[in-house]
Amino acid sequence: MGLFERILVIFQKKDVTVKTPQTPAPIPVAEPAAPPTEAIPAERAPVVEEQRPAVPPDEKEPTTAQPDIKEVKPVSDKITAGHVHMSGCTGCEVALADNYAGLLTLLDKYVDWVYDLTLIDVRHIPEMDVALVEGSVCINDRISVEEIRETRKKAKIVVALGSCATYGNITRFCRGGQQNQPQHEAYLPIGDLIKVDVYLPGCGPSPQLIRNVCVAAYLLLKGNADQQALATAYLKPLMMLPERGTSACFCDLMYEVIDQGLCIGCGACAAACPVRAITHEYGKPQGQRDLCIKCGACYNQCPRSWYSFDVVNQYESIMETIDAAMEP
Numbered sequence: 359m360g361l362f363e364r365i366l367v368i369f370q371k372k373d374v375t376v377k378t379p380q381t382p383a384p385i386p387v388a389e390p391a392a393p394p395t396e397a398i399p400a401e402r403a404p405v406v407e408e409q410r411p412a413v414p415p416d417e418k419e420p421t422t423a424q425p426d427i428k429e430v431k432p433v434s435d436k437i438t439a440g441h442v443h444m445s446g447c448t449g450c451e452v453a454l455a456d457n458y459a460g461l462l463t464l465l466d467k468y469v470d471w472v473y474d475l476t477l478i479d480v481r482h483i484p485e486m487d488v489a490l491v492e493g494s495v496c497i498n499d500r501i502s503v504e505e506i507r508e509t510r511k512k513a514k515i516v517v518a519l520g521s522c523a524t525y526g527n528i529t530r531f532c533r534g535g536q537q538n539q540p541q542h543e544a545y546l547p548i549g550d551l552i553k554v555d556v557y558l559p560g561c562g563p564s565p566q567l568i569r570n571v572c573v574a575a576y577l578l579l580k581g582n583a584d585q586q587a588l589a590t591a592y593l594k595p596l597m598m599l600p601e602r603g604t605s606a607c608f609c610d611l612m613y614e615v616i617d618q619g620l621c622i623g624c625g626a627c628a629a630a631c632p633v634r635a636i637t638h639e640y641g642k643p644q645g646q647r648d649l650c651i652k653c654g655a656c657y658n659q660c661p662r663s664w665y666s667f668d669v670v671n672q673y674e675s676i677m678e679t680i681d682a683a684m685e686p
């Protein structure tokens with residue numbers, strides 16, 4: 359008897375049954391919970407697309423297209439203006455944008471913005487009523503010199519926007535050698551190259567000043583006689599600003615105001631300084647000349663450096679006119 363038969367006999371004697379593996383009972387699966395019966399708010403309810411009947415290919419749907427209706431602009435008699443970018447940091451354009459809703463009112467009612475390398479894809483300077491020129495001119499760069507001359511030819515009013523365009527500002531310190539343009543070493547304010555009509559010094563100029571000048575330019579070109587007179591009164595001092603020269607720094611304030619005993623200690627110069635180069639000691643301004651960037655803001659904000667009776671005498675009427683114009 360072989361081994362297998364002998365083992366079989368032993369199992370038969372012990373009445374051992376070999377159990378065949380059973381198929382395991384299925385694990386009961388819990389029924390999915392019924393969805394809550396509360397009503398779903400209308401705004402959260404799933405959108406069920408209406409089943410649209412298929413359109414037979416030979417039947418065309420009736421067209422529901424409306425005829426083209428063009429938007430009617432409330433004002434069509436706008437002036438045209440643009441931003442010409444010379445050697446500036448774009449801070450003056452940011453100051454323009456800082457008018458927020460006022461900028462929209464300007465663009466809606468008074469100004470068509472026709473040229474701006476930062477914002478508009480127009481490559482050549484077009485004819486325009488007002489050109490806001492930001493930055494000084496590098497006279498080592500032939501293209502910059504040509505562009506500023508072309509701006510003068512194409513624009514009725516040229517505005518020096520900011521201290522770089524008005525006085526040279528920090529670019530006056532340039533001695534060349536920058537990595538990308540090592541040959542650029544001499545920068546001049548635009549008034550040294552072309553005739554400028556209006557100057558807005560400031561690094562950058564205040565957004566309100568830019569807005570006011572844009573409205574005043576509109577009133578000067580398109581307003582009635584009274585509005586033109588008020589706009590002229592407002593713009594005249596800004597037209598005459600650099601009669602004393604196209605450079606200004608704390609030294610001018612020192613020589614022309616403080617050393618002359620004219621200073622009243624009002625603090626306007628220190629508040630205007632963008633680099634905090636002016637402190638007040640014993641009620642009088644002290645300038646740290648190694649910090650001064652020659653923006654001229656202190657000199658132009660000082661009430662004792664120059665004074666415009668035209669603006670002061672008509673200040674309320676001018677501001678009422680500009681504020682009324684800026685109402686949305």
Ligand code: SF4
Binds near residue numbers: 627633651652
């Ligand atoms: Fe400008 Fe200040 Fe210099 Fe005056 S002292 S020119 S505000 S940087």
Ligand code: SF4
Binds near residue numbers: 622643
């Ligand atoms: Fe003096 Fe003119 Fe300066 Fe006022 S703004 S503190 S008056 S220098």
